[in-house]
Amino acid sequence: MYRERLVGTEVRSQSARRLQTLLLDYHDFRYRKADHRLSSSAHIIADWQVERLKKTHQDLYQNPHYQAGLEFLLTDLYAPASMTRRDDNIDRVFPKMVKWLPDHLLETLAGLVELNLITQQLDFELAELLDERDIHAAAVTAEDFCVAYRASQKLEQRRKQILLVADVGQQLDRYVRNRTLGWLLTMSRTPADMADLSDLHDFLHRGYSAFRRMDQVNLLIDRLVSREQQVMDNILNGHPEPFVLPDSL
Template sequence: MYRERLVATDAQTDSARKLQGLLLDYHDFRQHKAAHPRLADTFLVAEWQAERLRNTHHDLYRHPGYHTGLEFLLTDLYAPASMTRRDDNIDRVFPKMVKWLPDNLLETFAGLVELNLITQQLDLEMAEQLVVRGIVIERMSDADYCAAFCASAQLACRERQILLVADVGRQLDRYVRNRTLGWLLSMTRGPAEMADLSDLHSFLHRGYSAFRQMDEVEALIERLVTREQQVMENILQGHPQPFRLPDHL
């Protein structure tokens, strides 16, 4: 809807141009996905993988210092079925973003957009691989998932996805330690509602609140990355229980 606005915006810094390019790629992919015959299957794949992540990291998910942040990751950052208005609004306000936001914050937004784009691209490819194999996604087993995963042509993107989670998580943690951001989010709630940006504002406020409540974010990120890299290695090596990890991880 707002592609012309993205294209017409004069992005003058490297970070602004990076975000602009990623938003254009994400905009075009969202249009492609919306018309794709496997659209409904991508949501089932996303739900399956979100549940797998909860199970793999069940100890962290139940930890009171991490639960809110991980829930935000799984329901807000990884929720392709319900964020169309939020994504449209990011496109809509992009000209103001590059005008008012500092480069380091534009860089963080770029990481979030790239993470969302890669995740949804991988979900679509996974859905296609499963359909080729005649797998009913609602009854997909771990072995079915791993076979489709190993047939993927996007393994480098899966590695990039894990690293992006770490990078974006560290950047977000730095921002939420700044109390000024919380004050600004509280002060801008009314103007956001008047500008029909309440969904985008709510997303930002939930992310701020979630990360503010988290303990030792760096330690959490290191454990998530180490575990997910081990899961990926297990799958590619044909481990009989790829999602069961050693106790020390």
């Protein structure tokens, strides 16, 4: 990994410093998690969460206007198992990022990193809480999940996670409306391959393409946030069917 590049890079703005701090936190979390005995359990919990999200938001997920964007959110931004190389490459090119990218893009990247970090930390905490109760992650039920969720010591982070989804989604939507970004992604394909950054380039291009195809992104984000806030309230209040929401949401 490339922690020394993160530490040794001089940053000159608040946005660059925030991104640097978050990348270091994320780097250290990934390092600790890699060899932990509950690492695979955390991945299983993440998969369980993805399937739960698809069911809760099935109407949105099946909507052709939103499906690509939701798939990107669930498989790229919320994908702890398969993105090690991508994350290493972000660390590797950090010195160039803070040199060439404007602050508003660094701020958006910082939000993406923070959302990914918090999500993985929360899944790992759930894996620990289930392990304390001798519940294997592969056999977890909705009731098991809710019991562990209510025992969480990171409820404020869970509330912040939902708000970060809204913030990051709105920022991404603003950037993909800029046609210059699409042109730059197309033109940078070959240089990215030559620099061994094809996985990072593919990630950026998938996000651009997914959000570019979506209409009324604000409406989608508002629905996601209000529904997930209701799910959280349902779990904490012991609702018998916490993931079943009224049609009005």
